[in-house]
Amino acid sequence: MVDRSAYLARIGYQGSLVPSMETLRGLHLSHVLTVPFENLDIQLGRPIALEPAALFEKIVTSRRGGYCFELNGLFALLLEDLGFAITRLAARVLYGAEGVRPRSHQVLLVHLDGKRWIVDVGFGGQGLREPLPCVAGLEHRQGPDQFRLTTDERGEHVLQCRLDEAWTNLYSFTLEPWLPVDYQFANYYHSHAPESLFVQRLICTMPTLDGRKTFIGNLLKVRGIDGLQELHVTSEVEREQLLQEHFGLIINDRLRF
Template sequence: MKADNFDLQAYLDRIGHTGAVAPDLATVSALMRRQLQTVPFENLDVLAGRGISLVPEAIVDKLVGRRRGGYCYEVNGLFALALGALGVAYRFVGCRPMIQAPVRRPRTHMAILATLAGEEWLCDVGFGSYGMRAPMRLAGAGPVRQDHDRFELGPLDAREYRLKAEVEGRWADQYSFDLGHHEWVDFMPANWLNSTYPESLFMRHRIVMRHTPDGRVILFDNRLKTIAPDGVGSRLLAEAEVADVLRDQFGLDGAL
């Protein structure tokens, strides 16, 4: 995946990363955390009927140039461009969301496997509410703590891997994936489905999420939820409040 208008320094400025960079785990972890805290997951263009372009240059213009967020293909696409600029080898994986089990859903999510020091690590900056906060080793064993969250990545069966997250004290399946080869163009049908199918979650609900250093801020329709180590807060917004909350909590000014 390449974009003629991608500039690594402009990306680093966008996410507020000021340290040195190298094609190693420490850098990739730092960039992943910074992007999660500064480039929100959001589907506002889907709800507005503006469509979602997977042209790489359009993603750079939207997320870096216009300082917007996006959903999985956009934010993970931007992260893939950064990995490529760093010289980190990566590949895409098509994921099957499992958060509505036992309903079996199609592979409509996209994540990244990055190769670092000869090992593959799952990277994902685009899985909404309870997504991971740092890369996870594909060959890892057992739960991993990331700040105040816990995740587990391991084999689901002989062919697939599964990511789980601890949600309010219980383990919950997030998604599964296999190691089949996927090109960027392979996600265009899933993008069309997510952004146009009337029963798609993204067509029915406003979803905006941003990580904080120790938690998350989530807007689901008009319900604003804050997750922090000392508890969970929730309040229902009047529609007139939404634009200000998008600006102040998510850095999205004029996104509606």
């Protein structure tokens, strides 16, 4: 169980709570527009706890973000509390990958009215804004973004996003169910291994209604209808000010610069 009212207030959702496509879409969009994908705790040397109470305290009470195991982990609990039927899955990240990576991204499958929907509020790079029908070949426009599912040579589902006039692979997955405990090893790797991108650099991103804000290292990019704006940060204080201004994040400890 989660504190439903507090969670809904955190994401600014005031719509219907009946388990329906309208509710699922509204919750998903509200979540990604208010809760950033971020790895600040890893940069601060803090452990990433996946227990429900820890997730709620961080994301709702402390008004922070997180990465896939945290964001999709807590969102799954909210959906279940509202009466949605979900299956937890694991995906193999393809976006920006060199070689074959293990399955280490948490994604959700929602079963609703005889149909299946891919739900993911925790993918940092060009992630979904809304649920996506789990149907291969169907192109789906979501605000300024366009997505589709295909299948690869292994028979896995592949989520793609249209970038620069070409379809780009984001991640692949099967429909084999995972349990919450199954993500513990991947969570430890991503938050501790020197080769993990989350250990190597600060990452913070979230979509806007007409674009996306992305903060990587000391570079903030804001893309919208007016094009792309870039700002290079030159101090810890400036970076923390921008994290608060653009992502609503307040960090008590000093980040490494």
